[in-house]
Amino acid sequence: EAGVAQSPRYKIIEKRQSVAFWCNPISGHATLYWYQQILGQGPKLLIQFQNNGVVDDSQLPKDRFSAERLKGVDSTLKIQPAKLEDSAVYLCASSPFVGYTEAFFGQGTRLTVV
Amino acid sequence: DQQVKQNSPSLSVQEGRISILNCDYTNSMFDYFLWYKKYPAEGPTFLISISSIKDKNEDGRFTVFLNKSAKHLSLHIVPSQPGDSAVYFCAANDMNYGGSQGNLIFGKGTKLSVKP
Numbered sequence: 001e002a003g004v005a006q007s008p009r010y011k012i013i014e015k016r017q018s019v020a021f022w023c024n025p026i027s028g029h030a031t032l033y034w035y036q037q038i039l040g041q042g043p044k045l046l047i048q049f050q051n052n053g054v055v056d057d058s059q060l061p062k063d064r065f066s067a068e069r070l071k072g073v074d075s076t077l078k079i080q081p082a083k084l085e086d087s088a089v090y091l092c093a094s095s096p097f098v099g100y101t102e103a104f105f106g107q108g109t110r111l112t113v114v
Numbered sequence: 115d116q117q118v119k120q121n122s123p124s125l126s127v128q129e130g131r132i133s134i135l136n137c138d139y140t141n142s143m144f145d146y147f148l149w150y151k152k153y154p155a156e157g158p159t160f161l162i163s164i165s166s167i168k169d170k171n172e173d174g175r176f177t178v179f180l181n182k183s184a185k186h187l188s189l190h191i192v193p194s195q196p197g198d199s200a201v202y203f204c205a206a207n208d209m210n211y212g213g214s215q216g217n218l219i220f221g222k223g224t225k226l227s228v229k230p
Contacts, residue, residue, distance in 0.1 A: 004157070033217075040222065041222055042118070042120075042203050042205075042220030042221050042222050042223055043158065043203075043218075043220050044220070045217050045218070045219075048217060056217060091157055091158070093157075101146055101148070101163060101207070102148060102160045102163065103160075103218060104160070105150075105157030105158045105159070106157050107155070107156055107157045108156075108157050
C-alpha cells in the first residue's frame with residue numbers, strides 16, 4: 001500500500017514570496033490533515049479535511065495560509081506572503097475516517113524562508 | 115499552553131537496557147494516547163497507543179503505561195536496540211470531541227540514543 005506522498009521535499013524562498021505544497025493521501029482515506037512542525041517542537045495541526053470539506057481550521061493563520069481539497073483526494077497548502085517564522089516542516093497525514101485513532105504521515109516538506 | 119509535555123529533550127541508553135520515555139498531559143478530556151517514532155528526514159510513524167480505559171498496552175518490546183490520576187504516561191522499550199535511536203513523540207486525542215476526533219496534540223519529543 002502506497003503511503004502519503006508529499007512534494008516538494010525541500011523549498012527555500014524569500015520572505016513575502018508565495019509557496020505551495022502538495023499532498024496525496026493514502027488511497028481511500030477520507031480524512032486529511034496538514035501539520036506544521038517548527039524545529040524543536042511537536043507537529044501542530046493547521047487544518048483537517050473530511051473528503052473535500054473542512055472539519056477544523058481553527059489554528060490556520062487565514063490571513064496568509066490557505067488549503068484546499070477540491071476533489072476529496074489530494075490537497076494543496078499555500079502560504080502567501082511567507083514570513084520568516086513560517087520556516088518549518090509541513091507534514092501531511094491521512095486516516096480512513098474522522099474518529100480513526102491514528103494518522104499516517106508523509107515525509108514532509110521542509111520550508112526555509114530567508 | 116502546552117497540553118502534552120515531554121520534559122526530557124534527550125535520553126541516552128546502552129544497548130540491551132531499558133529505555134523509559136515519559137509524557138505528561140494537562141487536559142483531562144484526553145482519552146486516547148499514542149506514541150510516534152520519527153527518524154531524520156522522515157515523517158512520524160505510529161508505534162503504539164493506549165485507550166484511557168486501560169492502564170497498560172504491550173506490543174513486542176514496546177509497552178505503554180497510563181496513570182490517569184497523575185495524567186502521566188510512559189513508553190518502555192526492552193531491550194533497547196541501536197535501531198530504536200529516533201525522536202519519540204507522545205500525542206493525545208479527545209475522541210469524544212465532535213469533528214476534531216483524530217486531531218492529535220503532540221509533545222515536543224524526546225530524542226533517544228541507544229549506544230552499542
